[in-house]
Amino acid sequence: MLKDKKIRVLIAKPGLDGHDRGAKYVAKALADHGMEVIYTGIRQTPESIANTALQEDVDIVGLSCLSGAHNSLFPKVVEELKNKKAGDIVVFGGGVIPKDDIPFLKKAGISEVFTPGTPIRTITSFIYKALNIETAPAEQFIKKLDHIGVAVTSLDEGIKLYAEGMGLALGGVEEVPEQKVKVAFFKVGDTNIELLEPTSPDSPVAKFMEKNQGPGIHHVAYEVTNIEKALEAAKARGMRLIDEKPRTGAHGKKIAFLHPASTMKVLTEYCQSC
Amino acid sequence: MLKMSKNELKNQYQHWFEKVYKKSIDKFPERCKTFKTPSGAEVNPIYTPLDNDFDYLEKLGLPGEYPFTRGVQPNMYRGRFWTMRQYAGFGNAEESNKRYKYLLAQGQTGLSIAFDLPTQIGYDSDHSLASGEVGKVGVAIDTLADMETLFAGIPLNKVSTSMTINAPASVLLAMYIAVGEKQGVARKDLEGTIQNDILKEYIARGTYIFPPKPSLRLITDIFDFCTREVPKWNTISISGYHIREAGSTAAQEVGFTLADAICYVEAALKKGLKLDEFAARLSFFFNAHNDILEEVAKFRAARRLWAKIMRDRFGAKEKKSMMLRFHTQTAGSTLTAQQPDNNIMRVAYQALASVLGGTQSLHTNSRDEALALPTEHSVTIALRTQQILAYESGAADQVDPLAGSYYIEAATDRIEKEAMEYIEKIDQMGGMTAAIEAGYVQKNIQEASYNYMQSIEKNERVIVGVNKFEAKEETPIPLLRVDPIIEKNQTEKLNKVKASRNNDKVKASLKVLQNAASGSDNLMPHIIDCVKEYASLGEICDTLRGVFGEYKENVVI
Numbered sequence: 001m002l003k004d005k006k007i008r009v010l011i012a013k014p015g016l017d018g019h020d021r022g023a024k025y026v027a028k029a030l031a032d033h034g035m036e037v038i039y040t041g042i043r044q045t046p047e048s049i050a051n052t053a054l055q056e057d058v059d060i061v062g063l064s065c066l067s068g069a070h071n072s073l074f075p076k077v078v079e080e081l082k083n084k085k086a087g088d089i090v091v092f093g094g095g096v097i098p099k100d101d102i103p104f105l106k107k108a109g110i111s112e113v114f115t116p117g118t119p120i121r122t123i124t125s126f127i128y129k130a131l132n133i134e135t136a137p138a139e140q141f142i143k144k145l146d147h148i149g150v151a152v153t154s155l156d157e158g159i160k161l162y163a164e165g166m167g168l169a170l171g172g173v174e175e176v177p178e179q180k181v182k183v184a185f186f187k188v189g190d191t192n193i194e195l196l197e198p199t200s201p202d203s204p205v206a207k208f209m210e211k212n213q214g215p216g217i218h219h220v221a222y223e224v225t226n227i228e229k230a231l232e233a234a235k236a237r238g239m240r241l242i243d244e245k246p247r248t249g250a251h252g253k254k255i256a257f258l259h260p261a262s263t264m265k266v267l268t269e270y271c272q273s274c
Numbered sequence: 275m276l277k278m279s280k281n282e283l284k285n286q287y288q289h290w291f292e293k294v295y296k297k298s299i300d301k302f303p304e305r306c307k308t309f310k311t312p313s314g315a316e317v318n319p320i321y322t323p324l325d326n327d328f329d330y331l332e333k334l335g336l337p338g339e340y341p342f343t344r345g346v347q348p349n350m351y352r353g354r355f356w357t358m359r360q361y362a363g364f365g366n367a368e369e370s371n372k373r374y375k376y377l378l379a380q381g382q383t384g385l386s387i388a389f390d391l392p393t394q395i396g397y398d399s400d401h402s403l404a405s406g407e408v409g410k411v412g413v414a415i416d417t418l419a420d421m422e423t424l425f426a427g428i429p430l431n432k433v434s435t436s437m438t439i440n441a442p443a444s445v446l447l448a449m450y451i452a453v454g455e456k457q458g459v460a461r462k463d464l465e466g467t468i469q470n471d472i473l474k475e476y477i478a479r480g481t482y483i484f485p486p487k488p489s490l491r492l493i494t495d496i497f498d499f500c501t502r503e504v505p506k507w508n509t510i511s512i513s514g515y516h517i518r519e520a521g522s523t524a525a526q527e528v529g530f531t532l533a534d535a536i537c538y539v540e541a542a543l544k545k546g547l548k549l550d551e552f553a554a555r556l557s558f559f560f561n562a563h564n565d566i567l568e569e570v571a572k573f574r575a576a577r578r579l580w581a582k583i584m585r586d587r588f589g590a591k592e593k594k595s596m597m598l599r600f601h602t603q604t605a606g607s608t609l610t611a612q613q614p615d616n617n618i619m620r621v622a623y624q625a626l627a628s629v630l631g632g633t634q635s636l637h638t639n640s641r642d643e644a645l646a647l648p649t650e651h652s653v654t655i656a657l658r659t660q661q662i663l664a665y666e667s668g669a670a671d672q673v674d675p676l677a678g679s680y681y682i683e684a685a686t687d688r689i690e691k692e693a694m695e696y697i698e699k700i701d702q703m704g705g706m707t708a709a710i711e712a713g714y715v716q717k718n719i720q721e722a723s724y725n726y727m728q729s730i731e732k733n734e735r736v737i738v739g740v741n742k743f744e745a746k747e748e749t750p751i752p753l754l755r756v757d758p759i760i761e762k763n764q765t766e767k768l769n770k771v772k773a774s775r776n777n778d779k780v781k782a783s784l785k786v787l788q789n790a791a792s793g794s795d796n797l798m799p800h801i802i803d804c805v806k807e808y809a810s811l812g813e814i815c816d817t818l819r820g821v822f823g824e825y826k827e828n829v830v831i
Contacts, residue, residue: 016407024831115644
């Protein structure tokens with residue numbers, strides 16, 4: 001699928017169930033992720049859902065049911081789509097659905113079933129995967145490794161080690177009040193080492209050292225060509241962002257952090273020079 | 275009374291806030307930048323007399339007295355506990371009858387009937403749209419024969435029965451009356467409630483059939499009929515529960531529910547009913563959500579605001595007309611599919627809030643309801659939760675025990691004020707039906723719902739077991755399954771009834787109903803005639819659909 005085309009999603013409520021909070025939430029959240037979402041409203045028959053899916057030319061259909069009628073209704077939607085020669089449209093479902101029913105539904109052609117409490121990023125990453133979507137690869141935005149951030153208890157001692165011990169040239173020292181840190185830079189070839197000393201006990205770096213039981217590698221930062229787009233792409237792929245919007249970091253750069261929970265525990269920063 | 279002047283307190287408070295409190299949080303930062311209730315209301319670290327504009331008699335009064343902030347009875351649960359009423363019903367009438375008898379044997383004090391969706395939307399079990407839904411979320415009722423089975427061996431003069439039925443409420447009430455007659459119980463001795471609240475169906479719950487105007491006629495027909503014939507019946511249960519479940523805030527729950535109530539009162543007055551004759555039979559239904567103190571304040575605010583509306587806006591004279599009596603159910607939407615046993619604790623705290631808030635009856639949800647309908651074992655735990663609260667916790671021994679708490683009174687004031695603002699806005703739009711048609715109410719609820727969900731997604735709000743303290747392996751718990759054979763059996767039973775009844779009489783009774791619906795007769799007596807001939811729910815509703823038309827949802831995202 002082309003990366004520039006917006007994904008079209010139909011969120012539908014088959015059957016007589018009136019619980020539409022979840023369906024409406026998913027519809028709005030997917031729209032916020034940049035997808036084109038059509039919501040049918042309640043009390044749709046499987047046939048009317050299939051018709052709408054065709055008319056609206058959607059890529060994927062999400063069904064919601066909380067009345068317990070899923071085993072009867074969901075497979076019927078898949079059948080109707082097949083009858084209309086639209087079996088390529090991916091169908092997924094959600095609602096109050098016992099775990100034991102999920103294998104049956106999957107066998108009947110429901111690609112995935114999401115039960116209450118599912119985070120929206122789980123659904124978005126499913127959709128991208130199910131549609132084989134080549135979203136703009138992250139590498140496209142990343143220019144180079146900008147720096148590695150190292151947390152230290154004392155900037156003076158850190159500078160001593162890197163300047164005298166390793167013979168690197170100190171690029172400068174700067175305070176970033178927003179992050180409650182003092183920073184020292186050393187140029188290493190095309191990239192940098194950034195030493196971070198907390199200026200207050202509630203600085204994120206102080207908290208990191210508390211958890212880490214001392215100094216250590218704090219984060220990895222990549223320079224990107226377009227930080228807003230890079231964040232959008234990361235989010236669309238289901239990654240969690242600490243900063244939804246870039247803010248100002250050292251050197252007046254635009255920076256934003258990705259959550260370590262979705263980057264295999266490595267706190268990751270995107271930055272862009274202004 | 276306060277010995278210290280307010281000015282002195284103000285000075286001391288400011289000094290404390292700047293020099294003591296702020297200094298302390300500089301050193302030891304708080305867990306969150308701002309603390310917010312699930313409704314998004316910011317909560318201060320402390321409340322003092324400065325937050326209460328306190329005229330005790332005007333704002334609180336005494337229990338059983340206007341404005342009923344402290345409760346509708348003088349001694350509340352010191353006389354009788356709230357009614358413990360578990361909403362139940364599934365499969366066919368035989369199975370549900372068994373569950374009711376079980377619950378009564380366990381010490382439950384009232385019945386609460388859950389109907390399946392086809393019944394709630396006025397379709398018989400053999401209708402094509404009923405496919406897959408028969409007996410799923412409640413019991414399937416097609417004809418009086420099912421209702422007779424449902425209450426077999428349960429004397430209707432010994433129980434009070436609440437029925438969650440809205441669009442076809444007249445039909446189910448008619449069937450209940452007919453079963454009573456067969457048991458030899460007079461109409462005047464029947465006790466119970468029908469939900470009968472169509473406005474919140476348009477807003478949040480979705481089991482509507484007819485458009486607003488004929489729906490309001492059916493509702494006020496019931497008011498009129500019951501005032502004369504079934505005087506102990508609660509003719510409506512005006513429900514904020516589903517509005518809250520759809521994601522509203524606490525203040526929206528109160529504001530939109532009372533705005534619905536205003537619409538019903540106005541419709542009844544327009545019909546020529548006398549306020550103090552029907553108003554005492556109006557009852558309410560609220561949600562008990564997670565935030566204990568905000569919920570207590572909500573119940574109190576609702577009582578006070580309703581009393582004012584009835585007295586000052588409508589000129590009620592009778593005390594009973596001003597009392598907001600309500601049923602409470604714990605919040606189903608707060609239950610998690612992950613670690614279902616955690617739900618037992620959630621429900622217990624929610625139940626505590628409803629009792630501290632002065633509820634008249636209570637349903638406690640079961641731990642497995644995010645997964646399926648509850649099993650008998652889970653329902654028993656839920657009922658025991660109420661019994662422990664009643665007999666062991668001490669919470670029931672004192673009337674409105676949180677009154678006078680600076681925070682509770684400030685929160686009560688806040689919710690009352692915000693709710694009133696919604697009511698005023700709806701008045702400006704031309705009343706509740708206009709506000710629903712404009713999508714105003716739905717939109718407000720959806721925004722609140724979206725904000726709440728986002729706060730969970732962003733980990734700003736912790737839900738134990740969902741975004742913190744997750745468990746890798748979950749112990750499965752046994753779930754209740756409704757046998758799919760029920761749909762077939764129910765259809766067969768319906769066919770049998772249709773074959774054995776006097777079909778000419780059925781047709782004739784439906785014809786009379788059709789004519790009456792086109793005119794302005796009270797429809798209740800005609801509907802009773804139909805059900806006694808074993809006309810089915812679907813046939814009766816189809817007759818009315820033919821005259822009234824059907825409502826079409828205004829999809830708002």
